[in-house]
Amino acid sequence: MVIAEIKSLADINEMIKSFRKIFIVGCGECVSVCLTGGQKQVELLSSALRISGRNDKEKRILKGKTISRQCEPKFLEQINKDIEESDAVLSMACGAGVQTLSEKFRKIPVFPAMDTKFIGVSDEAGNFIEMCSACGDCILSLTGGICPVTRCPKGLLNGPCGGSKNGKCEANPETPCAWLLIYEKMKELNKLEELKNINNPKDWSKNMRPGKVNAGI
Amino acid sequence: MSITAMPPCQAACPIRTDVRGYVYAISKGDVSEAIRIIREVNPFPSVCGRICTRACESACRRGQIDEPIAIASLKRFASDETMEQKDIFKTGPYYTEKIAIVGGGPSGLTAAHDLALLGYNVVVYEAHDELGGMMTRGVPEYRLPKNVVMNDIERILSLGVEARTNTALGKDITVDELMKEYQAVFIALGSEKSLFPKCRGIELPGVITAVEFLKQVSRGQRPYLGQKVVIIGGGHTAIDAARTCIRLGSPDVTVLYRRTINEMPAGRIEVEEAESEGVKFRYLSAPLEFIGRGRIEKIRCTEMRFVADESRRRRLVPVEDSEFEVMADAVILAIGYNPRTDDIKDIEKISGKRGTIVVKDDTGTTNLKGVFAGGDVVSGPMSVIDAIASGKRAAIAIHRYLRSLPPKENEEPTVLKPLDEKIIPLIEKRPQQKMAQLPVEERIKNFDEVNLGFTWEQAISEAQRCLNCGAGAEISDECVSCLNCVRVCPYNVPVASEYKPKIDISQCQACGICASECPALAIDIKLDTKEQSIIKLQNAINSAKNISGNNSEIEFYCQYKKIGKPGTETSKETSIGKPCIARIDISQFIKPFEEGCKKVKILACKDNDCHFKECNKWLNKHVNEAKRILKESGLDPEQLTVVYE
Numbered sequence: 001m002v003i004a005e006i007k008s009l010a011d012i013n014e015m016i017k018s019f020r021k022i023f024i025v026g027c028g029e030c031v032s033v034c035l036t037g038g039q040k041q042v043e044l045l046s047s048a049l050r051i052s053g054r055n056d057k058e059k060r061i062l063k064g065k066t067i068s069r070q071c072e073p074k075f076l077e078q079i080n081k082d083i084e085e086s087d088a089v090l091s092m093a094c095g096a097g098v099q100t101l102s103e104k105f106r107k108i109p110v111f112p113a114m115d116t117k118f119i120g121v122s123d124e125a126g127n128f129i130e131m132c133s134a135c136g137d138c139i140l141s142l143t144g145g146i147c148p149v150t151r152c153p154k155g156l157l158n159g160p161c162g163g164s165k166n167g168k169c170e171a172n173p174e175t176p177c178a179w180l181l182i183y184e185k186m187k188e189l190n191k192l193e194e195l196k197n198i199n200n201p202k203d204w205s206k207n208m209r210p211g212k213v214n215a216g217i
Numbered sequence: 218m219s220i221t222a223m224p225p226c227q228a229a230c231p232i233r234t235d236v237r238g239y240v241y242a243i244s245k246g247d248v249s250e251a252i253r254i255i256r257e258v259n260p261f262p263s264v265c266g267r268i269c270t271r272a273c274e275s276a277c278r279r280g281q282i283d284e285p286i287a288i289a290s291l292k293r294f295a296s297d298e299t300m301e302q303k304d305i306f307k308t309g310p311y312y313t314e315k316i317a318i319v320g321g322g323p324s325g326l327t328a329a330h331d332l333a334l335l336g337y338n339v340v341v342y343e344a345h346d347e348l349g350g351m352m353t354r355g356v357p358e359y360r361l362p363k364n365v366v367m368n369d370i371e372r373i374l375s376l377g378v379e380a381r382t383n384t385a386l387g388k389d390i391t392v393d394e395l396m397k398e399y400q401a402v403f404i405a406l407g408s409e410k411s412l413f414p415k416c417r418g419i420e421l422p423g424v425i426t427a428v429e430f431l432k433q434v435s436r437g438q439r440p441y442l443g444q445k446v447v448i449i450g451g452g453h454t455a456i457d458a459a460r461t462c463i464r465l466g467s468p469d470v471t472v473l474y475r476r477t478i479n480e481m482p483a484g485r486i487e488v489e490e491a492e493s494e495g496v497k498f499r500y501l502s503a504p505l506e507f508i509g510r511g512r513i514e515k516i517r518c519t520e521m522r523f524v525a526d527e528s529r530r531r532r533l534v535p536v537e538d539s540e541f542e543v544m545a546d547a548v549i550l551a552i553g554y555n556p557r558t559d560d561i562k563d564i565e566k567i568s569g570k571r572g573t574i575v576v577k578d579d580t581g582t583t584n585l586k587g588v589f590a591g592g593d594v595v596s597g598p599m600s601v602i603d604a605i606a607s608g609k610r611a612a613i614a615i616h617r618y619l620r621s622l623p624p625k626e627n628e629e630p631t632v633l634k635p636l637d638e639k640i641i642p643l644i645e646k647r648p649q650q651k652m653a654q655l656p657v658e659e660r661i662k663n664f665d666e667v668n669l670g671f672t673w674e675q676a677i678s679e680a681q682r683c684l685n686c687g688a689g690a691e692i693s694d695e696c697v698s699c700l701n702c703v704r705v706c707p708y709n710v711p712v713a714s715e716y717k718p719k720i721d722i723s724q725c726q727a728c729g730i731c732a733s734e735c736p737a738l739a740i741d742i743k744l745d746t747k748e749q750s751i752i753k754l755q756n757a758i759n760s761a762k763n764i765s766g767n768n769s770e771i772e773f774y775c776q777y778k779k780i781g782k783p784g785t786e787t788s789k790e791t792s793i794g795k796p797c798i799a800r801i802d803i804s805q806f807i808k809p810f811e812e813g814c815k816k817v818k819i820l821a822c823k824d825n826d827c828h829f830k831e832c833n834k835w836l837n838k839h840v841n842e843a844k845r846i847l848k849e850s851g852l853d854p855e856q857l858t859v860v861y862e
Contacts, residue, residue, distance in 0.1 A: 008849065028695075028737065029697070032699060032736050035736045038736035039737050039738045044846060047804060048849060054813075066737070
């Protein structure tokens with residue numbers, strides 16, 4: 001899923017400072033699951049903005065709602081009226097959600113309340129960890145299901161490098177060395193021999209931006 | 218698992234009292250709410266609070282951990298503490314039909330109560346000069362003081378129920394006569410005719426039935442007992458008679474019972490209490506003959522033993538050559554009771570075995586049109602709660618009969634299953650509160666009530682032991698399947714299923730952590746819903762602002778640590794009690810500041826596991842997050858303080 005983080009309140013206040021009627025839109029998909037952009041956070045952000053705007057001459061009017069999937073224009077129909085009654089929209093979704101909102105409601109400024117970080121998963125201890133760089137040319141079949149493109153800070157296709165110490169990466173001592181993880185997984189799979197093969201450079205042309213996938217509908 | 222499953226206490230109660238509801242109300246110190254819940258279904262809370270057979274306690278799931286909740290004692294507490302409240306809802310009459318109730322015991326009076334509330338004109342006929350049946354004539358005052366029974370009865374009469382005492386069916390009135398004046402009749406005569414053992418000498422003076430004995434004593438008479446009294450039987454009435462003899466000063470009181478203590482219908486506690494007062498018990502002993510010249514002098518008895526017959530059922534037989542004699546100045550017979558219906562001619566058509574009345578089903582409908590029957594006269598001697606239940610069913614049946622409605626269908630509730638073995642060790646043990654009693658040396662001198670009732674502290678502490686079964690977490694459609702509930706639950710109740718997480722309501726402890734941590738606000742706790750929380754908080758904020766304007770302060774406190782009698786500190790309007798402080802979500806801490814309050818104080822407890830597991834861990838997390846938001850919003854985070862007490 002897409003992992004995103006809420007921007008600092010100061011940054012959000014700066015974006016919306018000239019607006020009074022603000023509609024906050026949460027998303028019920030990835031950002032709810034990563035605990036940053038669901039209905040609970042919509043309400044907390046709304047409270048925080050109300051408190052921080054307490055000394056304004058004209059009071060802020062804040063409303064909020066969570067859409068089941070913000071990157072789906074059809075789900076956005078339900079907030080037509082709320083949008084009409086607002087001066088600005090704060091989107092608590094990933095960049096895709098913000099842009100879908102912005103495209104759908106062209107006459108009103110839509111601001112991102114979040115910074116979209118990466119594609120990742122929960123580590124079960126309250127953290128979300130990046131797992132996939134969406135490179136467009138997946139090599140997980142060669143690396144025991146562990147992605148070196150994302151999880152090795154150097155993105156090495158053949159590793160480990162000399163900076164692997166005690167199982168950790170020289171770039172960040174908290175980060176496990178992805179290539180050590182690959183080695184151990186391949187050992188469990190009885191496929192250590194395969195690691196002797198040299199992986200060729202990736203085909204980065206498959207990573208052309210903006211990406212497009214034709215699903216044939 | 219059905220989300221509407223009933224707690225086992227409620228399902229075990231013959232009148233389905235919302236036990237969880239009133240126990241929770243007491244745990245918050247709200248006795249008025251508790252008695253309101255009880256009285257919704259039970260017109261005799263003072264009685265049931267003292268002498269109920271307490272099927273609820275046997276079913277209580279707390280018993281899987283340590284001991285069940287002392288439910289009856291809590292009911293007594295709610296009733297004792299509200300004795301002076303006379304806020305009776307007087308209704309109707311809405312209907313013109315008149316209903317006669319024959320018998321002023323628990324069954325008849327309950328039917329009268331319910332029918333009066335439904336809006337009927339009700340007249341109760343009672344053969345004796347006083348209402349109450351066995352509650353006032355049978356159970357001695359040291360167990361059930363007459364004034365508390367009369368208090369319950371007065372409430373029933375105040376609904377407009379008319380009582381005609383000294384009017385016996387078969388003697389002063391007949392069913393035919395009643396049916397001319399009334400549109401329905403409910404017969405609840407009770408079961409007071411004593412059974413006699415098949416022995417010679419039963420007619421000797423000094424041999425008396427327990428019912429007659431207790432009745433005489435309840436009227437202030439003092440039957441002659443002499444030095445040695447022998448009580449024959451093993452039920453509640455036998456023990457009641459024995460303990461009454463002790464109080465009348467008899468130096469030597471023995472209960473003779475043909476089986477052992479294990480088969481005794483009276484409870485073990487009652488036997489122990491009687492023993493502590495000096496009553497002697499002789500088990501596996503039966504009378505053969507009552508002997509005396511002009512008056513009882515001794516009883517010839519035999520020892521008994523159990524033998525297994527061909528079908529391997531145990532049978533009681535006399536032991537050969539084991540006869541012995543027991544000296545007795547008085548003998549009290551308490552071996553059983555049948556209804557006294559033999560001289561009531563016009564109910565012959567509906568009479569059954571041993572003086573009972575035959576009914577078609579549990580609504581009490583008989584073969585005579587418009588005539589219903591219930592209580593002990595139908596079932597033989599049962600407990601007071603069974604009599605009440607029977608009166609309630611009859612009231613509904615009579616109402617439906619008079620309004621030509623189809624009979625009510627019996628709905629068997631889905632009951633919460635027992636606690637999982639995995640969860641039991643995670644729940645903090647807390648022993649049951651023990652009610653104070655009069656010291657033995659004092660109580661044997663008079664008929665003062667032996668059990669003294671809970672103090673406020675005891676009642677609240679006992680009520681707080683309740684596991685609030687089935688009042689836990691419910692997941693709504695807003696769920697985004699993040700599985701955070703699965704990760705945070707201190708009891709490991711939520712599980713990831715194929716699509717959405719599932720929370721087994723029968724295992725949920727209602728701690729509220731999952732609800733406070735749900736990013737989609739998709740979980741609500743029935744015990745303390747979001748809606749209730751928001752209303753409570755808004756009321757507190759409004760009060761705080763009215764009292765101190767811009768200097769207002771809101772206080773949250775843990776209901777499990779700090780709660781007391783109404784009128785004490787915690788009941789101030791700006792204080793919000795919570796069934797565990799860890800369940801309060803961040804928005805509740807922030808909201809008062811949004812509304813312009815100056816301070817929020819949280820009174821937390823020092824123990825991390827005071828009632829629920831890990832409560833301080835979650836409290837700290839919520840407080841830190843709230844402080845961060847306050848700081849970012851330009852307020853001083855110290856405006857939110859936690860005080861550990």
